[in-house]
Amino acid sequence: MDLDPEGIFRDDSDSDDEFYQEKEASKELVVYLVDASPKMFAPVPTDEGGTKETHFHIAINSILQSLKAQIIGRSYDEVAICFYNTKEKKNLQDLSGVYVFNVPEREWLDRPTARLIKEFSSIEESFMSNIGSRYWIVSGSRDNSLYNALWVAQALLRKGSAKTVSKRILLFTNEDDPFGSISGAIKSDMVRTTLQRAKDAQDLGISIELLPFRRPDEEFDVSIFYAELIGLETDEIPNFLPSASDKLEDMTDQLRKRIFKKRKVKTLTFSIANGISIEVNTYALIRPTLPGAIMWLDSVTNLPLKNERSIICADTGALYQAPPKRFQPYKNEIIKFSVNELSEIKKLSNNHLRLLGFKPLDCLKDYHNLRPSTFIFPTDEEIVGSTRIFIALHKSMLRLRRFALAFHGSSTHPQLVALVAQDEITSANGQVEPPGMHMIYLPYSDDIRHIEEDHMAADDNASRATDEQIKKASALLRRIDLKNFSVCQFTNPALQRHYGILQALALGEDEMPDIKDETVPDEEGMARPGIVNVIQEFKNAVYGENHDQEEDESAAGRGHASGASKKRKEMTEAAAKESSSRDWEELAENGKVS
Amino acid sequence: MARNREAVVLLLDVGPSMHGVLQEVEKVCSMLVQKKLIYGKSDEVAVVVFGTGETNNELQKEVGGYEHVVVLRNIKVVDGEATDTLQNLPRGTVPGDFMDAIVVGIDMLIKKFGPTNKGKQRLCLITDAKYPIKDPYEGTKKDQVDAICQQMKAHGVKFDCIVYREPGAMRTSVMDENDHLLDLFSKRIVARTVHVDSPLSLLGALRTRNIMPVTVFRGDMEISSNMKIKVWVYKKTSEERFPTLKMYSDKAPASDKFATHEVKVDFEYKSIEDPNKVIPPEQRIKGYRYGPQVVPISPAEWEAVKFKPEKSVKLLGFTDASNILRHYYMKDVYIFIPEPGNRKAIVAVSAIARAMKEMNKCAILRCVWRQGQGNVVIGVLTPNISSVDNIPDSFYFNVLPFAEDVREFQFPSFDNLPSSYHPSEEQQEAADNFVRMLDLAPSGRQEILQPDFTPNPVLERFYRFLELRSKQPDADVPPLDTSLKMMTEQSPDVFSDQKLLIEFPKHFELKENPKKKKSSRRAWREKPSLSNEEVSAKDPTASNLLEYSSDKKVEKIGNQNPIQDFEAMMARRDSSKWVRKAIEEMQNYIANMLENSHEQDAFQKAVECLKALRKGCIIEQEPREFNRFLIELKDKRKITNLANFFDLLLSNKITLISKEEAADSDVAEEEAKNFPVKAESASQ
Numbered sequence A: 001m002d003l004d005p006e007g008i009f010r011d012d013s014d015s016d017d018e019f020y021q022e023k024e025a026s027k028e029l030v031v032y033l034v035d036a037s038p039k040m041f042a043p044v045p046t047d048e049g050g051t052k053e054t055h056f057h058i059a060i061n062s063i064l065q066s067l068k069a070q071i072i073g074r075s076y077d078e079v080a081i082c083f084y085n086t087k088e089k090k091n092l093q094d095l096s097g098v099y100v101f102n103v104p105e106r107e108w109l110d111r112p113t114a115r116l117i118k119e120f121s122s123i124e125e126s127f128m129s130n131i132g133s134r135y136w137i138v139s140g141s142r143d144n145s146l147y148n149a150l151w152v153a154q155a156l157l158r159k160g161s162a163k164t165v166s167k168r169i170l171l172f173t174n175e176d177d178p179f180g181s182i183s184g185a186i187k188s189d190m191v192r193t194t195l196q197r198a199k200d201a202q203d204l205g206i207s208i209e210l211l212p213f214r215r216p217d218e219e220f221d222v223s224i225f226y227a228e229l230i231g232l233e234t235d236e237i238p239n240f241l242p243s244a245s246d247k248l249e250d251m252t253d254q255l256r257k258r259i260f261k262k263r264k265v266k267t268l269t270f271s272i273a274n275g276i277s278i279e280v281n282t283y284a285l286i287r288p289t290l291p292g293a294i295m296w297l298d299s300v301t302n303l304p305l306k307n308e309r310s311i312i313c314a315d316t317g318a319l320y321q322a323p324p325k326r327f328q329p330y331k332n333e334i335i336k337f338s339v340n341e342l343s344e345i346k347k348l349s350n351n352h353l354r355l356l357g358f359k360p361l362d363c364l365k366d367y368h369n370l371r372p373s374t375f376i377f378p379t380d381e382e383i384v385g386s387t388r389i390f391i392a393l394h395k396s397m398l399r400l401r402r403f404a405l406a407f408h409g410s411s412t413h414p415q416l417v418a419l420v421a422q423d424e425i426t427s428a429n430g431q432v433e434p435p436g437m438h439m440i441y442l443p444y445s446d447d448i449r450h451i452e453e454d455h456m457a458a459d460d461n462a463s464r465a466t467d468e469q470i471k472k473a474s475a476l477l478r479r480i481d482l483k484n485f486s487v488c489q490f491t492n493p494a495l496q497r498h499y500g501i502l503q504a505l506a507l508g509e510d511e512m513p514d515i516k517d518e519t520v521p522d523e524e525g526m527a528r529p530g531i532v533n534v535i536q537e538f539k540n541a542v543y544g545e546n547h548d549q550e551e552d553e554s555a556a557g558r559g560h561a562s563g564a565s566k567k568r569k570e571m572t573e574a575a576a577k578e579s580s581s582r583d584w585e586e587l588a589e590n591g592k593v594s
Numbered sequence B: 001m002a003r004n005r006e007a008v009v010l011l012l013d014v015g016p017s018m019h020g021v022l023q024e025v026e027k028v029c030s031m032l033v034q035k036k037l038i039y040g041k042s043d044e045v046a047v048v049v050f051g052t053g054e055t056n057n058e059l060q061k062e063v064g065g066y067e068h069v070v071v072l073r074n075i076k077v078v079d080g081e082a083t084d085t086l087q088n089l090p091r092g093t094v095p096g097d098f099m100d101a102i103v104v105g106i107d108m109l110i111k112k113f114g115p116t117n118k119g120k121q122r123l124c125l126i127t128d129a130k131y132p133i134k135d136p137y138e139g140t141k142k143d144q145v146d147a148i149c150q151q152m153k154a155h156g157v158k159f160d161c162i163v164y165r166e167p168g169a170m171r172t173s174v175m176d177e178n179d180h181l182l183d184l185f186s187k188r189i190v191a192r193t194v195h196v197d198s199p200l201s202l203l204g205a206l207r208t209r210n211i212m213p214v215t216v217f218r219g220d221m222e223i224s225s226n227m228k229i230k231v232w233v234y235k236k237t238s239e240e241r242f243p244t245l246k247m248y249s250d251k252a253p254a255s256d257k258f259a260t261h262e263v264k265v266d267f268e269y270k271s272i273e274d275p276n277k278v279i280p281p282e283q284r285i286k287g288y289r290y291g292p293q294v295v296p297i298s299p300a301e302w303e304a305v306k307f308k309p310e311k312s313v314k315l316l317g318f319t320d321a322s323n324i325l326r327h328y329y330m331k332d333v334y335i336f337i338p339e340p341g342n343r344k345a346i347v348a349v350s351a352i353a354r355a356m357k358e359m360n361k362c363a364i365l366r367c368v369w370r371q372g373q374g375n376v377v378i379g380v381l382t383p384n385i386s387s388v389d390n391i392p393d394s395f396y397f398n399v400l401p402f403a404e405d406v407r408e409f410q411f412p413s414f415d416n417l418p419s420s421y422h423p424s425e426e427q428q429e430a431a432d433n434f435v436r437m438l439d440l441a442p443s444g445r446q447e448i449l450q451p452d453f454t455p456n457p458v459l460e461r462f463y464r465f466l467e468l469r470s471k472q473p474d475a476d477v478p479p480l481d482t483s484l485k486m487m488t489e490q491s492p493d494v495f496s497d498q499k500l501l502i503e504f505p506k507h508f509e510l511k512e513n514p515k516k517k518k519s520s521r522r523a524w525r526e527k528p529s530l531s532n533e534e535v536s537a538k539d540p541t542a543s544n545l546l547e548y549s550s551d552k553k554v555e556k557i558g559n560q561n562p563i564q565d566f567e568a569m570m571a572r573r574d575s576s577k578w579v580r581k582a583i584e585e586m587q588n589y590i591a592n593m594l595e596n597s598h599e600q601d602a603f604q605k606a607v608e609c610l611k612a613l614r615k616g617c618i619i620e621q622e623p624r625e626f627n628r629f630l631i632e633l634k635d636k637r638k639i640t641n642l643a644n645f646f647d648l649l650l651s652n653k654i655t656l657i658s659k660e661e662a663a664d665s666d667v668a669e670e671e672a673k674n675f676p677v678k679a680e681s682a683s684q
Helices: A055-073 A115-122 A123-130 A145-157 A182-205 A228-229 A232-239 A248-259 A340-347 A386-400 A467-479 A492-506 A529-543 A547-556 A563-589 B016-039 B058-063 B080-087 B098-113 B139-155 B171-190 B199-205 B299-305 B344-360 B425-437 B458-471 B482-487 B499-506 B530-537 B544-546 B562-573 B575-594 B600-619 B623-636 B643-650 B669-673 B676-683
Strands: A026-036 A078-084 A098-101 A166-173 A205-213 A268-273 A276-285 A294-298 A305-313 A323-331 A333-339 A353-359 A375-380 A402-408 A415-422 A423-425 A429-435 A436-441 B007-013 B044-050 B067-075 B121-127 B155-166 B192-197 B217-222 B228-235 B246-248 B263-271 B284-290 B293-297 B312-320 B334-338 B361-368 B377-384 B392-399
Touching: A026 A055, A026 A145, A026 B192, A055 A078, A055 A115, A055 A248, A055 A492, A078 A145, A078 B139, A098 A145, A115 A123, A115 A492, A145 A166, A145 A182, A145 A205, A182 A205, A182 A228, A205 A228, A205 A248, A248 A429, A268 A386, A268 B499, A276 A386, A276 B217, A294 A305, A294 B293, A323 A340, A323 B016, A333 A340, A333 B192, A340 B458, A375 A386, A375 B312, A386 A415, A386 A436, A386 B425, A402 A436, A436 B600, A467 A529, A467 B344, A492 B284, A492 B293, A529 A547, B007 B016, B007 B098, B016 B044, B016 B080, B016 B121, B016 B199, B016 B458, B044 B080, B044 B098, B058 B098, B067 B080, B067 B098, B098 B121, B098 B139, B139 B155, B139 B171, B155 B171, B155 B199, B192 B199, B199 B623, B217 B299, B228 B344, B246 B263, B246 B544, B334 B344, B334 B377, B344 B377, B344 B392, B361 B392, B425 B499, B425 B544, B458 B482, B562 B575, B562 B600, B575 B600, B575 B623, B600 B623, B669 B676
Parallel strands: A026 A078, A026 A166, A166 A205, A268 A353, B007 B044, B007 B121, B121 B155, B155 B192, B217 B312
Antiparallel strands: A078 A098, A268 A276, A276 A375, A294 B284, A305 B263, A323 A333, A323 B246, A353 A402, A375 A436, A402 A415, A415 A436, A423 A429, B044 B067, B217 B228, B228 B334, B284 B293, B312 B361, B334 B392, B361 B377, B377 B392
């Protein structure tokens, strides 16, 4: 099946699927469990005293964002959205205070659809009238909405085996003491049954994760109740909350990060020295997101078509299942290889990552790159002591400003890699760069082209900028400065457009969405007089005062073709000439010319 | 392809001082010819050697001089003969004169092509340039280089030169003079001189495939609407792929001489409802997935709404280089060069590149390489300051990820990990030393395994196998070339201080996680298997090396090194049967030894073997195998005279494997400790 029919996301080099496509085996089922008690709707003042937001709104927003990302990136995962502490109830068990949100043509736990996203995005408008909010504990009633919610979530997740899919419950709340308003036997009873319910779920392979909100003036104390519910060890509690921030945008950001589950690619053995090996997990933190697969449909019925490939012998017309051999024409002969032999050629060592030595960071050039990097993080799961060695090397590499050179013996693509140690970077909204090493795939000499040398100015020395010109350029650099540029601040306009169109069509909307292209330069900023001036000064310094005039003149007197086009013309002519002679030669060689 | 047709004259120094690396020269030159046999069948190749006792070249015949230069092959279209010639280069007997060889090479090119074929002729010189070249009849050596360059320029001859010298070789004034002369070439003409100091780098130093680069973009790099710089953009790196082989059909009868043996692949689209109904192309429509839905859109509709940016390369701004971490580079790399011959562009690029370098800045660009491209590229432009006078400054360009391409997984902070995960001060110091000493860029020699000089071992192996197969149709896949091993293993000749590799691991302790069920496929502590050195020390003949292919597969326990054989077998991961087989063989070996010999030295050897077996069984979590065997021995003890042997076991503290050592054991620690004692009492 063609993944990218238009070829728009493909570039000149074709990508190997194994590296870029994630396996579907790591399918995930998630139930979002959102607290809808009145406290969640209490406005939280922002720093500047401006707009007030509610924790409920932040929760909805981050779920919405992750749904949108998911339908693009991982549309096979299934989700259910479930509110608790609600007036209305809607669930299979008919338990009170729990409301499962859904749209038509979709199971309660199912892949996200365009309609789900659309209706969920406006849920707040009608929430109070349709679903309603209520307090955790209603006096006089023995209703325990958290207990009910966990029960409903667990029942929703009854699908699929815990061995092959990962099942998670994400709990959004700002109440750290849900049973605070009651006491005595009733309370201990409720706490006990709720914890038991959580444990039952966990025993079934469901992980329960807490996404807590805190109000600006108070802490969210996990030790009151939740530590036990989610199975947190006492010494883990201090690390549980990554520097919670008061800023609302930071909260959304933090939630979004936590909603996504880490998926490891695989566990690698990392041979360090003298037969000592540790283990590391690898993660694909950066991979191009491509538009989803296309399918061929029957335009009459709109039903998908089955694609059948048949292999036919060109000589006899006989049908083949799968020919066992491959061949390469060489020296007028046919050299055959079995598929096994071909894979044996590629197998240079076992599947390990083998340390070869260290080099100063400046040996890693900007052109030493071929593919997106892979992140590695140590694991003690099988070999106790791995993390310790990894951390020791990590520290030394950072301190000595060196990277490790290693050989990655993958069976299809053995490669030299640079392992660059990355120190942890954090900001107000949590971790920005995790600590670990990044594996950078290095080119071989066969992969590096000598473009500069091919264009050597053979006659004279190439011109260099003078100090004065460099100074003008420096002023330019200082002036047009993107201060807080962050690598992934832009969304991909082609992808946004692609999915925007699909969403509109899927929902049967007539109007095509207007997707803003965030990548266009800031024309307005560039037009500011200060910037216009430094640009002009730089231009005068490198091109001379009369550049534009000279250009116009040369454009006017376009008697001669430009160097580039002339060269191209020469090349095509030569090619035509040579191809005719070559064909003839080849025919003669093959003895087909009599 | 045809427009790329080039003629290469290989000028190879085969003088005595080159003999050590002639094998590599043979390999890399054969590779060049082999690639031409596939990708450039009409390219032409000549082979000239110098430093030979004999002389055979036209110039010598015509004008005299030019001794010790032999033309092994005249300029002609590549064929199998060329590889044969290159694989059997003569070993010369006199120091070579590279300048004579260059002149002979140019003469050949001029005679063959005259004024035609400009820019498609190449001289490739491989030499160590250790010995003085002869003084010319008139003028200085420098004048001679100038004259040669004139000729080369006039005929559009390119010049590649590879100078090989061993690391740490004494520099002489002759070398300095020679290097200076060779450098002159790259100042005068299109020439490239590289110095390498290892056989591996030699294999990577020659451009074996002639690729005519194509521009990705030619046009304006827009700083603003008012300020534009004319640039050409090329790929700087691009992966050379494994050749795409065709599927082979063996259906044609052997008698059919004209059989192509190719296959055709047909695609048919069939209705799901009726699998026999083929849907014709005009009745098909593309459906795009959106979640579980499939949205049908006709090409015309899609064309009308899709994203269509204008072709352009625009500056978004500059930023601190530290804002762009290295691991965000997404793809192979582009290079922006100023439009060739455009002085203004060259200066403008130079000014910005140098300012960037000084201020540690980079630029962020938005690129749409060609009209009709359906997406935009955001990337980072970094300076590439030229160190060669006649090469202009340029930029490298790396593609950066979009927000959708990044997954923000959270990882525990190292500081928050339990203290057992943190190295002690002493361990940290050991790590510091290790990182400092295991140095691949030592001062005083070239950086080791520099990507620019490190060839792709898979391609190397493929082409060697291809050549081998063409001569012996039943040949097996050859092992990895020895000089390429340097990139798959820590190389002993790189690190003078071998202690380092042994010392560092001693500071750390690793053990298998007892909570975890053993995974039989994983070897965390590799057994000291037969290393290459040992193999070659035992029998250095090539045929024997072949037997121990890259994986050093040991299949049985021999008398020579039973323990090593056992460990090597246990370490084999290609099949789970080897562990079982190793244990079984070792048990038989020990039992045999004990049965057939009652001498003390045999006992000592048996104890050593038993120790190895015990260790192996713990590592592989096979305690029962060992315990069963030991108990069996104990039982045998009643009938054979093994009392002394059991005393030895006692003094060597060899007992049953307890539960504590291997979870699968059913022997308690106490019981294991008492084993020999119990055995004692049992015999009474």
